[in-house]
Amino acid sequence: MLVQRLGAPSDFDPLLERVRDARVVMIGEATHGSHDYYRLREQLTRRLIAECGFSFVAVEGDWPDCDRVNRSVIGAPGGAADPRTALERFDRWPTWMWANAEVARFCRWLRAWNLDRPASARVGFHGLDVYSLWESMQAIFDYLGEEDPTSLEAAQEAYRCFEPYGKRIEEYGMASRFVSARCEEEVIRLLARTREHATSDGPDRFSAWQNAEVVAGAERYYRTMVGGGPESWNVRDTHMADTLDRLLDRYGDGARGVVWAHNTHVGDARATDMGADGMVNIGQLARERHGADAVALIGFGAYRGAVIAAPGWGSAAETMPVPPARPGSVEQRLHELLPERAVLVFDGPDEPDWATGTVDHRAIGVVYDPSFESWGNYVPTRLAQRYDGFVWCDETTPLHPLPAVSFPGELETWPSGV
Known part of the structure; x- marks a missing residue:
């Protein structure tokens, strides 16, 4: 050493x-x-x-x-x-x-x-990270509205599936214990469409694809979180590792x-x-x-x-x-x-x-x-x-936060908020 x-x-x-x-x-x-x-x-x-x-x-x-x-x-x-x-x-x-x-x-x-x-x-x-389900969904809407209006339907279907749970997306996790409440199929369709477009070059296309991956990761995260144990942690860190690999590929x-x-x-x-x-x-x-x-x-x-x-x-x-x-x-x-x-x-x-x-x-x-x-x-x-x-x-010594107004966001992760 x-x-x-x-x-x-x-x-x-x-x-x-x-x-x-x-x-x-x-x-x-x-x-x-x-x-x-x-x-x-x-x-x-x-x-x-x-x-x-x-x-x-x-x-x-x-x-x-x-x-x-x-x-x-x-x-x-x-x-x-x-x-x-x-x-x-x-x-x-x-x-x-x-x-x-x-x-x-x-x-x-x-x-x-x-x-x-x-x-x-x-x-x-x-x-x-994996938490920004709603923000990523909005980013996908904004991108598709400009670049590919024909793919908006897949995004709208995914949005409608999550919409009943509002910003308290952890309620989706509880509801997803019943198969009829799951949004997996809608998210998979959304991800497939954005992956197709991301094969073309361009930072906006890549960002749309990554936002779709966030939506898919968030859906898995909240669905596994309610069961306790290590699975939701593993979903989150695997998503981060996958994102890192996509960035390495993207940068060439x-x-x-x-x-x-x-x-x-x-x-x-x-x-x-x-x-x-x-x-x-x-x-x-x-x-x-x-x-x-x-x-x-x-x-x-x-x-x-x-x-x-x-x-x-x-x-x-x-x-x-x-x-x-x-x-x-x-x-x-x-x-x-x-x-x-x-x-x-x-x-x-x-x-x-x-x-x-x-x-x-x-x-x-x-x-x-x-x-x-x-x-x-x-x-x-x-x-x-x-x-x-x-x-x-x-x-x-302590960090120096910038002035900000925040909302609580997701449920606590193990260990406490890391």
Whole structure:
């Protein structure tokens, strides 16, 4: 294991050397509300783009919202002149995950970087997630109305099937336990029509296809969610992995992608108790599909600090304390061993016991209660198998959300909102 003190972006050199030849680099976060994770992830991503030629950034966010950001950062016709304007339109709770000053800073840099390059060489910004059923449906209507009115019928049939459940789409999940209530056939027809048109070139056609894939994924997600267990989680992460693969294909030969998501999605599930529970994630799926040498997984962690999170699902975000990590945890051990900030690169069989044995590793979602630290918020982990590299911050500070008005969105996911 190599350990490098972090102070400047150049201190990422050992990690960059480890991951520079990867086709996919996934960069995690231990919370969705820590400034330090977002800022360090930005620094590393800038270097991957500028020095290694990565093609796009794909995040744990909704496709339609991120598509507006993408149009801004690549300078597409009709795109916002300032990416912050697009980020401020995020209205699905928790808005602060992406509508924050840290992401705005990165996207402004990315736009400036792109506008100095030909359109074919510009770096995109895309959403991987599955939640935006209604927004994706509307985007399909808008596209078909302009480009293919004859296919509107398939979209309208799918819409009519979901319409009785309104915005509370989880009610569809409950109703779908009865076969007559399912919308699978309508969604399959919609997906088939948009796939046919997506075989032609053009970003709008690809986006319409991806929105249809979101509708199909959302239908499966809500139908499986009511049954409990790992299946809905697996539907969601498989959808994100499939979206990543479509983006790699879309960007063409030699395309390379950076993924931003929570540690729980990025770190290989097989190195945690998630694997024993039958759960997969995008880190595991990418390693299986592309090979471990083509995929680099980077985790984050901290000993204590403060975080932006909410006390309950749909509640207003607050600045909350993150108490010192649980005794015996990865975080407590690294607090004893490492400087205030450091990067670890796992590079061989002779790793220390705390990196190869099963040790608790903290995971904070958008819903957080610091009083649960004594028994919750930790995932048993074999760190050197879960990640290829790890970024350490002894103490973190809160994220800086942009002003936003949000609605609650979907039901809670396991673990709490990651």
